[in-house]
Amino acid sequence: MEKTSAKHVFEPLAWLLQLITGILLAFLITIHFYVTHLESHEAISYAAVIERLSSPSYKIMYVLLLLFVSFHAFNGLRAILLDTNFGAKRRGFTNVVTMLLFLLAFFYGFYLLLII
Amino acid sequence: MAISGWFKVSGRSVFSLAFSFHRITGIILLIYLCMHLAYLTSLTDKTGQTYEGLIGVTVTPAFLAFDALLVLCGVYHGINGLRVIIHEFGLAYEYRKAILAISIVLILAVWLYASYVMYKLVVGG
Numbered sequence: 001m002e003k004t005s006a007k008h009v010f011e012p013l014a015w016l017l018q019l020i021t022g023i024l025l026a027f028l029i030t031i032h033f034y035v036t037h038l039e040s041h042e043a044i045s046y047a048a049v050i051e052r053l054s055s056p057s058y059k060i061m062y063v064l065l066l067l068f069v070s071f072h073a074f075n076g077l078r079a080i081l082l083d084t085n086f087g088a089k090r091r092g093f094t095n096v097v098t099m100l101l102f103l104l105a106f107f108y109g110f111y112l113l114l115i116i
Numbered sequence: 117m118a119i120s121g122w123f124k125v126s127g128r129s130v131f132s133l134a135f136s137f138h139r140i141t142g143i144i145l146l147i148y149l150c151m152h153l154a155y156l157t158s159l160t161d162k163t164g165q166t167y168e169g170l171i172g173v174t175v176t177p178a179f180l181a182f183d184a185l186l187v188l189c190g191v192y193h194g195i196n197g198l199r200v201i202i203h204e205f206g207l208a209y210e211y212r213k214a215i216l217a218i219s220i221v222l223i224l225a226v227w228l229y230a231s232y233v234m235y236k237l238v239v240g241g
Contacts, residue, residue, distance in 0.1 A: 019201055026194045033190075033230070041237045044171060046164030073146040080139055084119060109153050116159045 010095070018075050021068040028065045053116055066109040074102035130216060138196050141189040148186060177239055184231040191227045195219050 035052075036043050052058045078098035081087035087094040122136035155174075158166040173179075199219045203209055 019204065022197045022201065026198060029190065029194065033187075037237065038230075038233050041175075044175065046159070046167045046171075049159065049167070050164075069149060073142075073149050076142045077146055080143070105149065105153060109156075112153070112156055112159065 014075055014078070018072060018079070021072040021075075024068050025065075025072055028061065028068065031061070032065060050116070053113070059113060062113055063110065066113070067106055070102050070105040070109065074098045074105065077101075131212070134196055134199075134216060137192060138200070141193040144186075144189045145193055148189075175238060180231075180235060180238055183234055183238075184227075187230045187234070188223075188227045191230065192223050195223050195226070 042048055053062070075098065078087075078094060081094045081098065082091065122139060125133065155170060158170050161167065196219060199215055202215065203212060208215060
């Protein structure tokens, strides 16, 4: 019987997470776009942004949006790079770099959410 | 398919073209995500002047064309992504042509609506 290793689990898990985050992003980005652009022009003023960020429910929504979008974007980049000759020859390197970029984008946005 | 193949149009099925557009819009949205995070760094200036300065430049009629193209990328990537997910589950594969046609109509309708509302916000009327 073939042994289950992290390498065998990573690809199907990444595919499943790409699918789940994709569905969640379709809803969260629609809400984000609606709140910031479609209700009123004042919604993107500095005062309105700070007021929204002082609400715990908005803050939680932004943390989730940030987590899902960062993963989806850099996991998508990983899939594209693995389809190229460059990425196919350097699978481990491509996986590590794209996942580090995902973490960098998430933690940078998270840091902004904490200090604003 | 090599990346240069994404940009070839002749002799390809609409599904193959939809795949290329999905990847191209995905890369554009990835670049936009990085720009968006950099833009939001301006919120760390507690006077609000840096942020409002950027808003003064980017929320203008001159930027509307970029906004509309960005929204098109987002709407296409979102709706086409949901279409792909339906088929990934093995659902409605026999209706794939009709579902692609409905998706394209939906993409155009949502894009035109969102662009119209943004136009009204920025230009007024």
